[in-house]
Amino acid sequence: MVKVAILGASGGIGQPLSLLLKLSPYISKLALYDVRDPAGVAVDLSHINSVAEIESYHGDQLGDALRGARVVVIPAGVPRKPGMSRDDLFNINAGIVRTLCEGIARSCPNATVLVISNPVNSLVPVALETLRKNNVQNPENRVMGITTLDMVRAETFLGDYLNKARVSSVGSKQFDKRRMHKLVTVIGGHSGHTIVPVVLLKPLVYMMKPGEYDRFLNRVQFGGDEVVKAKQGQGSATYSMAFAAHRFVDVVLRSIQRMPTDDAGFTPAYVQLSQLPGGAEAQNKLGAGKAAAEYLSLPVVLRDGRIERIDSSVLDQLSVKEREMLKTALPELADNVRRGKRFICNPAKL
Ligand SMILES: NC(=O)c1ccc[n+]([C@@H]2O[C@H](COP(=O)([O-])OP(=O)(O)OC[C@H]3O[C@@H](n4cnc5c(N)ncnc54)[C@H](O)[C@@H]3O)[C@@H](O)[C@H]2O)c1
Numbered sequence: 227m228v229k230v231a232i233l234g235a236s237g238g239i240g241q242p243l244s245l246l247l248k249l250s251p252y253i254s255k256l257a258l259y260d261v262r263d264p265a266g267v268a269v270d271l272s273h274i275n276s277v278a279e280i281e282s283y284h285g286d287q288l289g290d291a292l293r294g295a296r297v298v299v300i301p302a303g304v305p306r307k308p309g310m311s312r313d314d315l316f317n318i319n320a321g322i323v324r325t326l327c328e329g330i331a332r333s334c335p336n337a338t339v340l341v342i343s344n345p346v347n348s349l350v351p352v353a354l355e356t357l358r359k360n361n362v363q364n365p366e367n368r369v370m371g372i373t374t375l376d377m378v379r380a381e382t383f384l385g386d387y388l389n390k391a392r393v394s395s396v397g398s399k400q401f402d403k404r405r406m407h408k409l410v411t412v413i414g415g416h417s418g419h420t421i422v423p424v425v426l427l428k429p430l431v432y433m434m435k436p437g438e439y440d441r442f443l444n445r446v447q448f449g450g451d452e453v454v455k456a457k458q459g460q461g462s463a464t465y466s467m468a469f470a471a472h473r474f475v476d477v478v479l480r481s482i483q484r485m486p487t488d489d490a491g492f493t494p495a496y497v498q499l500s501q502l503p504g505g506a507e508a509q510n511k512l513g514a515g516k517a518a519a520e521y522l523s524l525p526v527v528l529r530d531g532r533i534e535r536i537d538s539s540v541l542d543q544l545s546v547k548e549r550e551m552l553k554t555a556l557p558e559l560a561d562n563v564r565r566g567k568r569f570i571c572n573p574a575k576l
């Protein structure tokens with residue numbers, strides 16, 4: 227049983243994520259922190275008779291919120307409005323993530339840090355470089371960007387399509403959408419064309435009607451825009467993101483508790499490949515894009531809340547189309563990573 231801190235707990239994602247994590251059997255203390263006092267959320271949640279004890283912190287109490295935390299989840303930051311890209315959020319959210327990671331370096335340097343704030347592609351490098359700059363040793367094995375929402379979308383959209391089209395020749399009449407992670411995964415980054423859905427059971431692609439596969443890919447890549455548009459200026463995905471973050475945090479907590487997970491070895495996260503076991507192998511498989519693929523979302527194998535190794539076997543299963551999509555993603559990802567690193571390591575060049 228461990229302490230988990232949520233930074234940005236008063237927000238659109240923070241509140242439902244706090245509710246879901248309050249129900250976790252693996253959390254003894256759940257610390258809610260925000261610049262907007264989450265006291266009301268905390269009192270409300272504290273009436274639920276689940277195991278986790280709720281603590282509430284705001285403003286200059288970041289250190290108290292973080293002390294003793296084994297896992298820190300960061301949904302702090304501004305969301306998009308229609309017409310904005312995730313990159314447009316960089317300046318404000320990079321400053322927020324830097325401040326929070328300086329606090330993590332001081333109060334819980336060994337914690338696993340899970341970044342939700344956008345743009346994930348650039349803010350994971352911001353988080354890692356901030357920790358390094360503040361003398362945290364080997365943070366690369368425990369700083370991850372949460373890309374699970376892309377998986378959740380891919381599983382939902384493919385499952386819906388297969389059920390609607392009555393594609394039943396793989397053994398079951400109705401696809402269970404909760405089991406779709408065996409059939410599809412998502413690698414790359416977390417924005418538009420850097421999001422690369424990979425259908426693991428290739429015959430499914432050939433069973434789809436002409437145009438449907440492309441529509442599926444596009445919807446996963448731009449699912450975030452769909453929500454931003456529908457919310458008409460009131461922000462971006464919150465409930466589906468809280469669900470996705472809870473799913474990923476649960477995998478991390480199970481690895482600490484040595485509990486089995488349903489998707490062991492198939493849990494993609496956006497990480498710095500270059501310094502992790504299995505990372506060089508992944509980079510080699512990426513071939514021409516090697517120099518560009520410093521960070522990527524790939525399945526990670528976790529142990530004790532940390533990345534034990536990268537599992538790059540999915541890269542052996544790519545179709546020509548999926549390989550092309552990854553090739554398109556790599557230069558954009560490299561730019562995103564450069565921007566994040568420069569913000570911390572060489573701000574004069576911004
Ligand atoms: N990774 C993903 O798949 C994914 C999905 C959806 C949204 N997001 C991103 O998550 C972020 C949050 O989205 P939201 O809808 O919850 O936004 P929101 O505005 O509803 O909530 C953000 C919260 O962060 C708080 N905050 C701001 N600065 C802070 C600081 N320095 N310390 C602590 N808290 C601070 C705000 O007070 C607010 O309560 C956005 O950047 C959004 O783009 C990522």
Ligand SMILES: O=C(O)C[C@H](O)C(=O)O
Nearest residue numbers: 306344449450451462463
């Ligand atoms: O689209 C956004 O800005 C939020 C998030 O990254 C998403 O994919 O829903």
